[in-house]
Amino acid sequence: MAELSPTDSLLGAQTPRRRRGLTVLLLVLLAGFAALWLFTRFLVGTDSPYFSAPVERGDLTPTLSLRGTLHGEGEVTIAAAQDGVVISLASPGGMRVAAGQELVVLDTQALARSLESNQAALESAKEAQQRVQITLREHQVRLDRYEGVWRKSGGRVPSLNEMEGARADVSRAQIDLSRAQDAIAQGERQIEMDQASMANAIARAPFAGYLVACSVAPGQWVHAGQPLCTIAANPEKLSISVPITESDAGRMAAKAGARVLVDGKSDAERKAALVRIDRLPHGGREAVFALAPPEKEGAALLPGLEALAQIDLAERENVLLVPNAALTFSLHGEERSRQSGVYVAGSDGAPRFVAVALGANDGHRSEVLSSALQPGDQVIIGWRRDHKGS
Incomplete structure (x- = not known):
C-alpha cells in the first residue's frame, strides 16, 4: 500500500481505499432515503382521492358473454x-x-278397465256371431228346401207367401251376421288401441x-x-347453445372461438368453436358451439349443466380504450345519467366529465369514441379507501 508523504499528510490527502469507502457510504445513505420516501408514499398515499388509469390506443378482441346449456351429441x-x-x-x-x-x-288403471271391458264386449260379439251363423244356416236350409219343392211342383207349392217369408228370413240373418262381424272388427280395433295405449303409457x-x-x-x-325427458347418445361430445340477436349473428366470424365456463366448476373451462347459427321456430337466433375435449383428466362435463360462453368477436384494431371501471365511476351523491362517459382527472386534480360513444368490450376494457379524449389521459376508475364516503 502506498504511504502518504509528510507533505500529503499535512495537506489532509486521503488514500484511494478511504475515498471508495466514503462513496459507498454516500450511496447507501441515498438508497435509504429513497426507500424511506417510497415507504412513506405507500403509507400516506397521494393527495388525489381517486384511483386512475391511462387512456390507451391499441387492439381489442371483443367478447360477448351469453348463458346457455350444455348438450350431448344426438340429444x-x-x-x-x-x-x-x-x-x-x-x-x-x-x-x-x-x-x-x-x-x-x-297411470294405466283406467286403460286396464277399458281393455277388460272391450275384451268382454268382443267375446259377446263373437258369441252373437255364432248364434247368427246358426240361424242363417237354418234359414238357408229351409229356403233351399222350399225352392226344390217349388221347382218339382211346377210352382204350385209352397205358396208365394211362404217363399217370400223364407227369403226374408235369410236376408235378415245375413244382415245380422254382417252386423256381428262389424262389431267383432270394431271390438278388435278398440282392443288394439287399448293395448297400444297401455304400451304408450x-x-x-x-x-x-x-x-x-x-x-x-x-x-x-x-x-x-x-x-318428459331428454337423453343424449354421446355425453362426452358436448356443445352449448346460446340465444343471440340478429346483430350478434352478424358480428360472429365463421368458427368463432369461445371459452365455456360451467357454473360451480371453475377448473373446468373448455374451449369451443362456432359450428352453426340456427333460426328458432318462434323467431330469434341460436348459436351452437362445439366444445373441445378436456385438456386434463378430471375436468369432465356432462349434458344439462348451465354455463357461460365468452365468445370472441372480430378484432378491433388501433382503437381508443378505457377500463370498464371508468364507465361506471360516479362522484359522491351523483347518479349516473343514461349518457355514457368517463371522468378525467385534470392537472389541478378536479374531475371532468367527458361524454363518449361506446364500442366493443372484452370484459375488462371498452372501445370508446370521443374527440375530447387522448391516449395518456388519466380516467378515474375508483375512490381511494381513505377518501371513500367523505
Whole structure:
C-alpha cells in the first residue's frame, strides 16, 4: 500500500481505499432515503382521492358473454304419447340408461278397465256371431228346401207367401251376421288401441345413452306431446347453445372461438368453436358451439349443466380504450345519467366529465369514441379507501 508523504499528510490527502469507502457510504445513505420516501408514499398515499388509469390506443378482441346449456351429441327429447298421470320415474336425470329402459310410467288403471271391458264386449260379439251363423244356416236350409219343392211342383207349392217369408228370413240373418262381424272388427280395433295405449303409457329410452334430465314428477298430469325427458347418445361430445340477436349473428366470424365456463366448476373451462347459427321456430337466433375435449383428466362435463360462453368477436384494431371501471365511476351523491362517459382527472386534480360513444368490450376494457379524449389521459376508475364516503 502506498504511504502518504509528510507533505500529503499535512495537506489532509486521503488514500484511494478511504475515498471508495466514503462513496459507498454516500450511496447507501441515498438508497435509504429513497426507500424511506417510497415507504412513506405507500403509507400516506397521494393527495388525489381517486384511483386512475391511462387512456390507451391499441387492439381489442371483443367478447360477448351469453348463458346457455350444455348438450350431448344426438340429444333428443322424449314426449308423452298420451294424456295421463305420472306414477313413477326412473330418475330425475344424470344417469346412464340402456336401450328400452323404462324412464316414465303413466297411470294405466283406467286403460286396464277399458281393455277388460272391450275384451268382454268382443267375446259377446263373437258369441252373437255364432248364434247368427246358426240361424242363417237354418234359414238357408229351409229356403233351399222350399225352392226344390217349388221347382218339382211346377210352382204350385209352397205358396208365394211362404217363399217370400223364407227369403226374408235369410236376408235378415245375413244382415245380422254382417252386423256381428262389424262389431267383432270394431271390438278388435278398440282392443288394439287399448293395448297400444297401455304400451304408450311407458316412456322408454330409444337408445343407450345418458339421461340428461326429466321435467316431470310423480303425481303430475301430462298431456300428449308434453316433453318428459331428454337423453343424449354421446355425453362426452358436448356443445352449448346460446340465444343471440340478429346483430350478434352478424358480428360472429365463421368458427368463432369461445371459452365455456360451467357454473360451480371453475377448473373446468373448455374451449369451443362456432359450428352453426340456427333460426328458432318462434323467431330469434341460436348459436351452437362445439366444445373441445378436456385438456386434463378430471375436468369432465356432462349434458344439462348451465354455463357461460365468452365468445370472441372480430378484432378491433388501433382503437381508443378505457377500463370498464371508468364507465361506471360516479362522484359522491351523483347518479349516473343514461349518457355514457368517463371522468378525467385534470392537472389541478378536479374531475371532468367527458361524454363518449361506446364500442366493443372484452370484459375488462371498452372501445370508446370521443374527440375530447387522448391516449395518456388519466380516467378515474375508483375512490381511494381513505377518501371513500367523505
